[in-house]
Amino acid sequence: MTTLAYIPSPSISQFHVGSLTIHIYALTMLLGIIAAVWITGERWKRLGGTFDQIFDTTLVAVPCGIVGARLYHIITTPERFFGPNGDWVEMFRIWNGGLGIWGAILCGALGAWAWCRHKHYPMALLADSIAPALLVAQAIGRLGNWFNQELYGKPTTLPWGLKLNMNGSAIGNSETCYDGASCPTGTLFHPTFLYEMIWNLIGAALIIWIGHRLANRLKAGSLFALYVMWYTLGRTWIEMLRIDFSHEILGLRVNVWVSIIVFMLGAVAFIVIQRVGSPTQLLSDKLHAQTELEARREQSPQDAGGSGRNAG
Template sequence: MTLAYIPSPSISQFTVGPVTVHFYALCILAGIICAVWITTNRWRHAGGTFDQILDITLCAVPAGIIGARVYHIITTPERFFGPNGDWVEMFRIWNGGLGIWGGVVFGALAAWAWCRHKHYPMALLADCVAPGLLVAQAIGRLGNWFNQELYGAPTTLPWGLKLNTAGTAIGSMEQCYDGSTCPTGTLFHPTFLYEMIWNLIGAALLVWIGHKAYRTLKCGSLFALYVMWYTAGRTWIECLRIDFAHEFLGVRINVWVSMVVFVLGAIAFVILQRRGKDSSLLAERLRTQTELEASTIEA
């Protein structure tokens, strides 16, 4: 008899009149709002304004969502183009399926383009947004809990996830992806919770490191540390998951991607310490640009 477990929601959506609201989308939206709030506070401290972050957000968020979806489509093409695939499913992001690295790459490119256009220091922005990204990713993982998807292997731990098989959530009938039947009452590793905790710890560490080593680390270092922290956690968490995924040499593709990106993040960190610019210098450049924008508006 199981005495302790994490229950799963019985629903993943609700309706307001003719509109269907998905909890997955609400979690992503909540994560974005928190990330913008955190980034704005850090950006203001560096000499910027909320309006600047708002403009960057309006460019980066749509690009990031598109990139995240493109990454998922590329890594799981059979869901959309296979014998049983449905290409229209590409546009139904509320059903799950966003790849973080596609989102980071596309979002970063859009932010870089806007920063270049407005003469904002991109490395400084990257450091300001790094903790907020981890918080946003942590909140976004709650969407997997509502969808009952992307959980880990069976476990007997007291914090195991119990699926609500009587519900209508996406993963309610997908207890075992290997085709076998799990005994009634089987609990699963709550990988969404593991990643939430890992990301929140990482966000706190980045803020602490940034405060303690502001004059030591070169600008952009916090973002490199974000990449290393997230990929380190994603590697071991991904190994726990039992949902279908393409493999290479018996290892899930996302594990390979995480390891490669971790190495790239480490290399970037080393290069930044040798060739990067001081955060104080870029903050002064941002303050100058902010004052120039303010004087232009007043004129």
């Protein structure tokens, strides 16, 4: 039986420029980072900062995030890298997939926090600035899963089901169902990458709207807590559709448990922030002052040099 409506899978996941192999997965990650930096920079500037401050923070946070994302994947799927069937060298081949968002957020946030503390930037303002940007970046990054033919869901008969092809290394490219049995030819799968893309973009729009609508009522850091709750809420139901290998605890995938726990932590953080957090305007004033101080420090050596030349 031929299915008339479906989402096709790309026939390539990489291309070559001379002797250089370009992985589309890596390009989507790079595009996501660029989008996140731009969005964060625009929001940060409205709060009294500069794009250079965001760029410098990015140079610290992104490498930390990538390392954290890989470490999370290694910890949750150790058999891929260690043991009789493991290959420890695979730990360094991130272009083959295997980055955990939880590790990226945790280690990236720690790197950003350390830099903000060093430079005296209000971390709560940075968190609110990056909240919608992270969702946009994550949405773009999911396109990489589409090109890799990975992380899709159970078989479906819906007209937007994902049709796999034989050119990739997808779990189901040989029509193997989630239970290991052979699927009928033409089986479609839930495009969980698309579900998460849409969910994330809706969340980014909602966070921006809430930030404008309740700017004078929410304390600094609230929008990031909302980001955590929104993302984990969506990740919970999307994760339960996926059929790629995952360890389970009490019948639930590890990432489902992590999503539930992080959602609860985000809800608690939101409540605590409203009670003890600082007003956004107060921190914005501090950021303005720090930005002006940095500008004076950068200008002082030039003035000193100019005075010396005039005196000579």
